[in-house]
Amino acid sequence: DAGVIQSPRHEVTEMGQEVTLRCKPISGHDYLFWYRQTMMRGLELLIYFNNNVPIDDSGMPEDRFSAKMPNASFSTLKIQPSEPRDSAVYFCASTLITGELFFGEGSRLTVL
Amino acid sequence: GDSVTQMEGPVTLSEEAFLTINCTYTATGYPSLFWYVQYPGEGLQLLLKATKADDKGSNKGFEATYRKETTSFHLEKGSVQVSDSAVYFCALSDPGGGSQGNLIFGKGTKLSVKP
Numbered sequence: 001d002a003g004v005i006q007s008p009r010h011e012v013t014e015m016g017q018e019v020t021l022r023c024k025p026i027s028g029h030d031y032l033f034w035y036r037q038t039m040m041r042g043l044e045l046l047i048y049f050n051n052n053v054p055i056d057d058s059g060m061p062e063d064r065f066s067a068k069m070p071n072a073s074f075s076t077l078k079i080q081p082s083e084p085r086d087s088a089v090y091f092c093a094s095t096l097i098t099g100e101l102f103f104g105e106g107s108r109l110t111v112l
Numbered sequence: 113g114d115s116v117t118q119m120e121g122p123v124t125l126s127e128e129a130f131l132t133i134n135c136t137y138t139a140t141g142y143p144s145l146f147w148y149v150q151y152p153g154e155g156l157q158l159l160l161k162a163t164k165a166d167d168k169g170s171n172k173g174f175e176a177t178y179r180k181e182t183t184s185f186h187l188e189k190g191s192v193q194v195s196d197s198a199v200y201f202c203a204l205s206d207p208g209g210g211s212q213g214n215l216i217f218g219k220g221t222k223l224s225v226k227p
Contacts, residue, residue, distance in 0.1 A: 004155075033214070042219040043156075043201065058216075091155055100146070102213060103155030 001079050002026070004104035008094050012110045018080040021107045025094030033101065034067055035091040043091075049075065057078055082111045114139045118202050118218035125192055125225050133187040133221045135176075135202035143204040145169075145178050145185040146215065150199045159200070165170075192225045199223070 005024040013019055025032045033048040047057040052069045060067070064083070069075040079086055089108050093101040118204040119134040137145065144163040148156040160169030165180035185202060203211045 031214075043217045045214070048214060093155075100158050100161065101148075101156070103157065105153075105155050 004092055006090075006104035007108050008107055009105065010108045010110075012112065013082055014112050015083055016081040018023030018078065018112075019082045019109060019111075020107055021077040021090050021092075021109070023075045023077070023104060025075070025092070026102055027073065027101070029094035029096055031095045032069060032075050033093040033095075034075070035093065035103075036088045037091060037106070038088045044088075045076070061086050076081075079109075082109075084111045087111050114143070114204060114216050115179045116202050116204055116216055116218035118200075118221050120200075120219075120221070122222040123226055125223070127225055127227050129225075130194045131189040131196075131223070133189070133200055133202075133216060133223070134188065135185045137183050137185065137202075137204050139183075139204055139207055146187070146203040146205075147174070147176055147187050148201040148203060148217075150196070150201065150220070156201060192223070193220070194225045194227055197223055197225045 007022045026106055031050050034046040036044045036046055044059055046059045047067045048055055049069045052072060065079055067077045087110050089106045091103050091106045093103045095101050115138045117136050119214045147159040149159045150156045159174055160171040160180035162169040165178050168175060168177045176185050176187045178185055199220045199222045201220045203215040
């Protein structure tokens with residue numbers, strides 16, 4: 001079975017540009033999570049969805065960040081405008097209501 | 113609020129050494145507990161879990177026992193291999209939250225095993 005699929009795997013952009021990260025969760029999973037991982041702050045939950053509805057976005061750092069889940073098989077995380085401090089690895093994860101998260105391989109973002 | 117505290121790394125061991133990574137938690141309810149592992153360049157993956165007190169989770173030679181009296185879930189392995197080099201995350205489910213899928217993670221412990 002295909003796991004959680006994220007794209008792009010690597011993104012290098014310049015400050016001020018818009019960045020869009022994409023995620024395809026495992027088919028049938030009810031929940032989708034977006035995490036950010038940095039050396040300084042570790043793993044941070046940004047937002048999660050249940051049945052395509054955002055449940056908790058309190059981890060989204062600021063208004064420059066937005067996330068959508070238009071259907072059960074696709075989600076995006078957008079940063080506009082991007083800043084160097086947004087450089088991180090962004091992970092998407094999905095699950096049924098079991099507590100076992102399945103993570104994608106991550107999108108490594110570098111903002112110059 | 114609920115939280116997870118892990119021993120700080122990095123931890124460096126020789127091959128075949130005994131491994132312990134400490135994890136303690138704070139929770140108001142009765143969480144499930146998890147260990148996740150992240151190999152270099154990859155996402156996290158579930159290593160083992162325990163859903164109630166005194167349960168022992170095990171996988172790939174790793175074990176952890178859910179100790180409610182000490183609010184701990186320490187990870188152990190009797191003989192580590194070079195291939196076990198990774199970052200290990202302790203996590204708990206959020207029993208008070210609306211989502212049974214949301215997890216609270218510790219900061220991670222990096223393990224390096226030398227041949």
